[in-house]
Amino acid sequence: MTPTEMRAAAPDRPRARPLLRRFVESRNGLGFLFMLPAAVFLICFLTYPLGLGVWLGFTDTTIGRPGVFVGLENYAWLFDDPVFLLAVFNTVLYTTVASVLKFALGLWLALILNERLPFKTFFRAIVLLPWVVPTVLSALAFWWIYDSQFSIISHVLMNWGWIDAPINFLGDPGAARASVIAANVWRGIPFVAISLLAGLQTIPQSLNEAAVLDGATAWQRFTKITLPLLTPIIAVVMTFSVLFTFTDFQLIYVLTRGGPVNATHLMATLSFQRAIPGGQLGEGAAIAVAMIPFLLAAILFSFFGLQRRKWQQGGQD
Amino acid sequence: MTSSSDPVLRDDSEGMEQFNTLPRRILVVYLPLTVFVFVLLFPFYWMAITAVKPNNQLTNYDEYSPFWVIGPTLEHIRYLLFETSYPGWLWNTLLVSVASTIISLACSVFAAYAIERIRFTGARVTGLMIFLAYLVPPSILFIPLAFIVFQVGIFDSRLALILTYPTFLIPFCTWLLMGYFRSIPFELEESALVDGATRWQILTKVVLPLAVPGLISAGIFAFTLSWNEFIYALTFISSSENKTVPVGVLTELVRGDIYEWGALMAGALFGSLPVVILYSFFVDYYVSSMTGAVKE
Numbered sequence: 003m004t005p006t007e008m009r010a011a012a013p014d015r016p017r018a019r020p021l022l023r024r025f026v027e028s029r030n031g032l033g034f035l036f037m038l039p040a041a042v043f044l045i046c047f048l049t050y051p052l053g054l055g056v057w058l059g060f061t062d063t064t065i066g067r068p069g070v071f072v073g074l075e076n077y078a079w080l081f082d083d084p085v086f087l088l089a090v091f092n093t094v095l096y097t098t099v100a101s102v103l104k105f106a107l108g109l110w111l112a113l114i115l116n117e118r119l120p121f122k123t124f125f126r127a128i129v130l131l132p133w134v135v136p137t138v139l140s141a142l143a144f145w146w147i148y149d150s151q152f153s154i155i156s157h158v159l160m161n162w163g164w165i166d167a168p169i170n171f172l173g174d175p176g177a178a179r180a181s182v183i184a185a186n187v188w189r190g191i192p193f194v195a196i197s198l199l200a201g202l203q204t205i206p207q208s209l210n211e212a213a214v215l216d217g218a219t220a221w222q223r224f225t226k227i228t229l230p231l232l233t234p235i236i237a238v239v240m241t242f243s244v245l246f247t248f249t250d251f252q253l254i255y256v257l258t259r260g261g262p263v264n265a266t267h268l269m270a271t272l273s274f275q276r277a278i279p280g281g282q283l284g285e286g287a288a289i290a291v292a293m294i295p296f297l298l299a300a301i302l303f304s305f306f307g308l309q310r311r312k313w314q315q316g317g318q319d
Numbered sequence: 320m321t322s323s324s325d326p327v328l329r330d331d332s333e334g335m336e337q338f339n340t341l342p343r344r345i346l347v348v349y350l351p352l353t354v355f356v357f358v359l360l361f362p363f364y365w366m367a368i369t370a371v372k373p374n375n376q377l378t379n380y381d382e383y384s385p386f387w388v389i390g391p392t393l394e395h396i397r398y399l400l401f402e403t404s405y406p407g408w409l410w411n412t413l414l415v416s417v418a419s420t421i422i423s424l425a426c427s428v429f430a431a432y433a434i435e436r437i438r439f440t441g442a443r444v445t446g447l448m449i450f451l452a453y454l455v456p457p458s459i460l461f462i463p464l465a466f467i468v469f470q471v472g473i474f475d476s477r478l479a480l481i482l483t484y485p486t487f488l489i490p491f492c493t494w495l496l497m498g499y500f501r502s503i504p505f506e507l508e509e510s511a512l513v514d515g516a517t518r519w520q521i522l523t524k525v526v527l528p529l530a531v532p533g534l535i536s537a538g539i540f541a542f543t544l545s546w547n548e549f550i551y552a553l554t555f556i557s558s559s560e561n562k563t564v565p566v567g568v569l570t571e572l573v574r575g576d577i578y579e580w581g582a583l584m585a586g587a588l589f590g591s592l593p594v595v596i597l598y599s600f601f602v603d604y605y606v607s608s609m610t611g612a613v614k615e
Binding site: 029030032033034036037038039040041043044047048050051052054055058063107110111114115117119123125126127128129130131132134135136137138139140142143144146147149151152154157188191192193196197200245246248249250251252255256269270273274277278283286287290291293294297301 | 344348351352355356358359360362363365366369377378380385422425426427429430432433434437438439440442445449451452454455456457458459460461462463464465466467482483485486489490493518543546547549550553554564565566568569578580583584586587588590591594595598599602605606609610
C-alpha cells in the first residue's frame with residue numbers, strides 16, 4: 003500500500019547488516035510487513051474487483067464468454083431501459099422514505115431509552131435484536147406475516163372490522179413498496195437508536211439543568227442542546243444507514259424479488275437478476291457501477307457535514 | 320414540565336426526570352416504549368410460535384387463536400433436522416464464519432497496530448483508505464468477485480466464502496482495533512522498548528493483552544456479520560451441500576407454491592439462535608463495537 007518502504011533501504015547505519023534485517027527493523031519496513039496480510043486481502047478481493055467491476059461495465063461479458071470492450075453501450079442501453087429507470091426511482095424512493103423513518107423513529111426510541119428506566123440494559127439488549135438476527139431469516143418471518151391469505155395483520159384488522167378482505171401486501175405495487183419499506187425500517191431502527199443513544203449519553207446533563215433553570219421548555223432543550231450536540235453522530239449514523247439501505251439486496255430478494263411488475267426492484271436486485279440468473283455480467287456490473295455516484299455523494303455529504311461540526315465545536319482535524 | 324414536586328436538585332440526578340409526574344411518564348415514556356418493543360419483537364414471536372404449531376392450526380385462524388398454540392409439535396423441527404440438509408448448512412455457516420473471522424482478526428491486528436503505533440509513512444492515508452474500504456458495499460462487488468472466484472477455480476466451495484468475507488470484515492475490524500490501540504498509553508510501549516523488548520514482544524505481551532475487549536468486540540461482530548452474509552453466499556455457491564443457512568433456507572426450503580411455513584420458520588429460528596445466544600452473552604461488547612465503529 004505504501005511505496006515508501008524503499009526508503010528503509012537507505013544505508014544510514016555504520017555497521018553493515020543484512021538488508022532484510024535492516025528492512026524489518028526500520029519503521030517503514032516493519033509497517034509494510036505488518037500491513038501486508040490485510041493489504042493482500044483487500045487488494046485481491048476488494049480493490050481489484052472494484053476495478054474489474056468498472057471494466058466489466060464497459061464490456062458485453064456474459065457467463066461463460068469473455069466479452070469485448072463496448073464502451074458506453076451498456077450505459078446508453080440502460081438509460082433507455084424503463085426497468086432500470088424504474089429501479090433507480092425505486093431505490094431513491096426506498097432509501098429516502100426508509101432513512102427518514104428510521105431516523106425519526108430511531109431518534110425517538112433513543113430519547114426514550116435515555117430516560118431513567120427500570121431494566122434499562124435489558125431493554126437496550128432486546129431492542130437491538132432485529133439488527134443482530136440475519137436479515138434473510140427475519141425477512142422470512144416478514145414474508146409469512148405479509149402472506150396474501152393468512153397474514154396475521156390482515157386477520158387482526160379484519161377482526162377489528164377495519165378492513166373487509168385480506169390486504170395483498172406483496173401483490174399490489176403500492177402496498178408492496180410500503181411493506182418492504184416497513185420491513186427495512188423495522189430492521190434499521192435498532193442500529194440508529196442504539197448508536198444515537200451512545201451519542202445522547204455523552205451530552206452533559208448540566209447543560210439541560212442550566213437550560214431548565216433559565217426557563218427553557220422541553221422542546222427548546224431538544225432543539226438547542228440535544229440536536230446540535232448530536233449532529234456529528236447523526237451525520238455518521240445516517241450515512242451508514244443510507245449506504246446500507248441504498249445497496250439493500252437481501253430483504254427485497256426474499257420478499258418480492260423485485261415484483262410485482264418491478265415495483266420494488268432496487269438497483270442491487272436488478273443488477274443481480276441481470277448478471278447471475280440472466281447471465282449478462284457486463285450489464286449487471288454497469289448497474290452496480292451506476293450506484294457508485296450516489297454512494298460517493300452520501301459519503302461526501304457526511305464527511306463534510308462532520309468536519310464542519312467538529313471545527314465549530316473547537317475540535318481538531 | 321416545571322411543575323416541580325421535588326424542589327431539591329440532587330447532585331446525582333439523572334437529568335430532568337424528577338420534574339415529570341407519573342401519568343406523564345406513562346404517556347411519554349412507557350407507552351411508546353411498549354409499542355416499540357412489541358413491534359420490534361413480534362416477528363420473532365411469530366417465527367417461534369409458527370415453528371411449533373401443528374399444520375392444522377397453522378392457517379386455521381377461526382377455530383384456533385393465531386397467537387397461541389394448542390399441543391405444540393416438534394414435527395417441523397424434526398423434519399428440518401433429519402429430512403433436509405439443514406444441519407449441513409449450519410455446519411457450513413459455522414465453519415465459514417469462524418474461519419473468516421480468525422483470518423480477519425489476525426490481519427486486522429497487524430494492520431491496526433501498524434497504522435496506529437508503528438506510524439509508517441502514509442499511515443494516516445492508509446487508515447483513511449481502510450475506512451473507505453469499509454464503505455464499499457457487497458452489492459457492488461459480487462459480480463466481479465463471482466468472476467474472480469470462477470477464474471481462480473474455487474467457485475461453489477466454502478473456500479470462496481472464507482476468502483471473500485474478509486473483504487468487509489478486515490476494514491471493520493481494523494477500524495475498530497485502531498480505536499482500541501489508540502487508547503493504550505504510549506508510555507507502556509516505551510518502557511517495554513527501553514527494557515529491550517522487540518516490536519513483536521510489545522505487540523504480543525503488552526498491547527494485545529490490553530486490547531482483549533477490543534478483540535472480543537471485533538471478533539463477535541465479525542462472526543455475526545459473516546453469519547448474516549447473504550449475497551456472496553447466494554452468488555458463489557450452487558450445490559446444496561455447500562450452502563450456508565440463509566441461502567439454504569431460502570433456496571431449498573421454499574419450493575413450489577405450497578410453503579411449509581412451519582419448517583421455514585423453524586429454519587429461520589434455528590439459524591438466528593446461534594448469533595442471538597452469542598449476542599446475549601456479549602451485549603456490551605457488541606454495542607461498544609457498533610457504536611465504536613460509528614463514533615470514530
